[in-house]
Amino acid sequence: MGRDAEETRRRLLRAATEEFAERGLAGARVDRIAAAAGASKPLLYAYFGNKDDLFDAVYNRVIAEFVRQTPIDPQDLPGYAGRLFDWSVAYPELVRLTFWDRLERSGQGARQPVVLEANRSKVAAIQRAQDDGGISGRFPAAELLLLITTLAGTWAFAQLGPDGPEDGDVAAARATLLRAVRLLVEQDGSGDLGRGASDH
Amino acid sequence: MGRDAEETRRRLLRAATEEFAERGLAGARVDRIAAAAGASKPLLYAYFGNKDDLFDAVYNRVIAEFVRQTPIDPQDLPGYAGRLFDWSVAYPELVRLTFWDRLERSGQGARQPVVLEANRSKVAAIQRAQDDGGISGRFPAAELLLLITTLAGTWAFAQLGPDGPEDGDVAAARATLLRAVRLLVEQDGSGDLGRGASDH
DNA sequence: GCGTTGTTACCTACTAGTTGGTAACATAGA
DNA sequence: TCTATGTTACCAACTAGTAGGTAACAACGC
Numbered sequence: 001m002g003r004d005a006e007e008t009r010r011r012l013l014r015a016a017t018e019e020f021a022e023r024g025l026a027g028a029r030v031d032r033i034a035a036a037a038g039a040s041k042p043l044l045y046a047y048f049g050n051k052d053d054l055f056d057a058v059y060n061r062v063i064a065e066f067v068r069q070t071p072i073d074p075q076d077l078p079g080y081a082g083r084l085f086d087w088s089v090a091y092p093e094l095v096r097l098t099f100w101d102r103l104e105r106s107g108q109g110a111r112q113p114v115v116l117e118a119n120r121s122k123v124a125a126i127q128r129a130q131d132d133g134g135i136s137g138r139f140p141a142a143e144l145l146l147l148i149t150t151l152a153g154t155w156a157f158a159q160l161g162p163d164g165p166e167d168g169d170v171a172a173a174r175a176t177l178l179r180a181v182r183l184l185v186e187q188d189g190s191g192d193l194g195r196g197a198s199d200h
Numbered sequence: 201m202g203r204d205a206e207e208t209r210r211r212l213l214r215a216a217t218e219e220f221a222e223r224g225l226a227g228a229r230v231d232r233i234a235a236a237a238g239a240s241k242p243l244l245y246a247y248f249g250n251k252d253d254l255f256d257a258v259y260n261r262v263i264a265e266f267v268r269q270t271p272i273d274p275q276d277l278p279g280y281a282g283r284l285f286d287w288s289v290a291y292p293e294l295v296r297l298t299f300w301d302r303l304e305r306s307g308q309g310a311r312q313p314v315v316l317e318a319n320r321s322k323v324a325a326i327q328r329a330q331d332d333g334g335i336s337g338r339f340p341a342a343e344l345l346l347l348i349t350t351l352a353g354t355w356a357f358a359q360l361g362p363d364g365p366e367d368g369d370v371a372a373a374r375a376t377l378l379r380a381v382r383l384l385v386e387q388d389g390s391g392d393l394g395r396g397a398s399d400h
Numbered sequence: 401g402c403g404t405t406g407t408t409a410c411c412t413a414c415t416a417g418t419t420g421g422t423a424a425c426a427t428a429g430a
Numbered sequence: 431t432c433t434a435t436g437t438t439a440c441c442a443a444c445t446a447g448t449a450g451g452t453a454a455c456a457a458c459g460c
Binding site for chain 1: 213223224225226227284296299300302303304338339343347350351354355359372376379380383384
């Protein structure tokens with residue numbers, strides 16, 4: 001463990017991510033973060049300014065990575081929902097941080113340019129798919145996207161127990177989620193009663 | 201404002217509800233609650249034990265009232281969802297407290313007997329409606345209920361801005377929610393393309 | 401030598417919870 | 431009806447401990 005500023009920075013961010021996801025902004029302790037990172041408090045302040053800015057840094061990194069890793073496929077929205085769900089289960093920090101942000105900071109993190117831009121492009125993609133007739137146009141594209149992300153995120157969150165999920169339930173929950181999304185996007189009167197591109 | 205223990209208790213509970221809904225357990229300040237209630241801190245402690253117990257008292261009262269006021273009608277689940285939504289918009293404290301409970305206390309509030317019992321009876325009612333053939337049996341009753349409550353609650357929460365909802369959007373959001381629920385519960389191949397008992 | 405990377409020791413402000421008491425009301429005996 | 435006694439409702443001020451944040455000092459490595 002030589003002196004590597006970049007590496008130390010990363011350790012601090014990592015520790016902060018865990019602490020904030022677990023306890024939120026008000027509940028998090030700066031001392032605990034520094035200790036968990038094996039660094040000192042002044043160093044943390046030198047790198048990140050203050051507690052609030054540190055939360056920003058944490059949230060921005062997590063959300064940016066999330067957006068980058070979950071590209072939308074408007075032709076297969078159930079599959080997209082499944083990927084959101086999987087990500088949310090694998091990294092519960094994401095969902096928790098998002099809820100903390102909503103509760104403690106009026107969702108200011110969700111109003112960042114990165115997020116807004118990603119959203120716009122996803123809505124546009126859905127809109128196109130609706131125009132092409134691949135999926136139902138019964139919901140406006142923006143509402144459909146919100147419906148899907150809401151469902152995937154909260155659904156994962158609801159399933160996640162205090163000490164991680166019980167394995168059996170997760171698969172069932174995932175299946176239910178996909179099924180629900182399929183119902184939301186399938187064309188009126190299509191004979192398609194459930195089998196779709198997202199099954200395998 | 202004479203000496204009325206019961207009334208003072210109520211004022212404290214009211215103030216605590218607002219404070220906890222707004223800031224959560226860690227963010228809430230006991231002094232602020234006492235001040236807002238026009239009472240003293242020792243009195244608060246005499247009546248409610250400690251901060252955590254006070255949160256319990258607040259949450260229990262709110263959730264019990266909520267359960268009491270939103271009876272299920274398994275024949276009209278979109279209407280039920282609409283009522284949940286309306287309640288959540290009218291009393292945002294309910295949704296916020298629920299999320300705080302999940303984040304800060306691993307959802308211990310949601311595991312109370314009152315809640316569990318209410319849930320059981322609702323699941324049973326849905327099950328019966330499914331057996332009778334009134335609504336689709338494609339989702340297990342328990343999952344369907346969770347799907348609906350999740351959607352209604354989070355949907356309302358997502359719509360609610362920092363300073364209350366903008367009126368126009370709420371009606372649209374409500375309509376979208378009902379529509380989504382209708383899709384989830386309507387029978388396969390029913391020609392019913394949206395008009396239902398819950399419209400008016 | 402000197403900028404970068406780091407730590408120790410400290411400070412101020414705040415916070416949950418308590419102590420030691422007062423003011424209002426109730427009731428019983430004279 | 432008045433006063434003594436007990437009780438309930440309530441509070442100003444304090445305590446012990448904790449929080450975020452900083453100033454002053456040390457060591458590494460180019």
